[in-house]
């Protein structure tokens with residue numbers, strides 16, 4: 001590649017990012033990020049923090065007081081939830097239907113949980129009954145789910161799980177990183193106790209900030225953990241005697257005291273990322289969350305129609321597909337990586353590869369956030385068809401683009 005002089009000004013190549021994330025950030029978000037810094041206890045800054053809480057309550061569709069940002073990528077949000085809630089020896093149940101389910105297991109094991117799993121073949125999701133049966137058998141303290149697993153493009157239905165968890169006294173968490181703002185998510189109506197997300201998927205921002213929300217019940221659990229005796233920490237919530245949270249950075253008790261009226265010093269809020277998260281939320285709430293979800297649905301449907309029109313097979317159970325990512329089966333005789341390279345080098349378009357059991361078998365194409373747009377979808381389809389034709393794949397002439405166009409035209413009528 002071209003990076004020769006480390007003193008050159010940074011100037012990344014122009015790319016259209018149509019993979020499973022990250023995607024091109026909305027220019028409004030980039031502009032917000034370039035705003036000047038202010039002190040972390042400046043009233044303007046604490047106002048911004050309060051505004052972020054308010055904006056994300058609207059996006060999560062929750063009344064939860066504790067709706068805030070974890071500084072770090074989406075994994076930081078996941079880790080904060082798990083290390084703060086799981087006590088050593090706690091039983092957790094993880095329905096695994098892709099790579100990110102395995103990540104939840106891995107983090108829960110580090111928290112010394114007793115991890116129980118049920119597994120679905122990649123490309124499928126779980127019925128509520130199957131999850132309830134497992135809950136009855138395992139009797140977990142927490143149910144850890146992934147809403148949209150980009151590794152398989154599947155969306156686990158969550159709407160019925162909250163009632164099941166309530167009936168069995170189980171706390172209900174979901175990693176909504178990939179699905180948030182592109183697919184329906186009702187924190188309160190679905191009885192979710194904890195949800196974490198990230199900016200770099202449907203929210204249209206860069207990675208590096210993880211919006212989270214926790215229910216009063218979840219807060220209770222966290223508050224019961226022992227606090228570390230520390231000079232700067234004056235609020236003591238040690239009414240319980242549960243074992244201490246092993247992480248300082250991800251101690252949600254301390255993070256709540258930092259975002260709450262106490263404003264106890266913890267870390268230095270990642271100001272530029274907070275500006276980004278705030279603008280991501282504003283962009284969506286101006287459009288209207290339902291409209292944003294509908295836009296993801298429309299562009300996802302157009303991409304699907306285009307891919308099928310091209311004569312390609314799509315991966316997994318389409319009835320449970322996320323709106324914003326599509327798995328495309330790499331056709332016989334075509335080398336998947338060669339196609340990705342030609343897409344990148346000749347069209348400056350990035351599409352995604354795959355991991356684990358799907359490696360070399362499917363591409364993953366995203367239509368999310370700022371790139372959930374007609375021009376992005378049509379450009380990607382045109383480029384992909386041209387590349388495949390170049391490599392000897394014969395597609396029904398012109399049908400991909402027309403099929404995608406038809407979806408858009410039908411929407412307008």
Ligand SMILES: *Cc1c(COP(=O)(O)O)cnc(C)c1O
Nearest residue numbers: 073074075100148150177178198
């Ligand atoms: C993309 C994705 C993540 C990303 O985590 P990062 O720490 O931001 O890289 C997490 N969970 C799911 C389900 C994802 O799809």
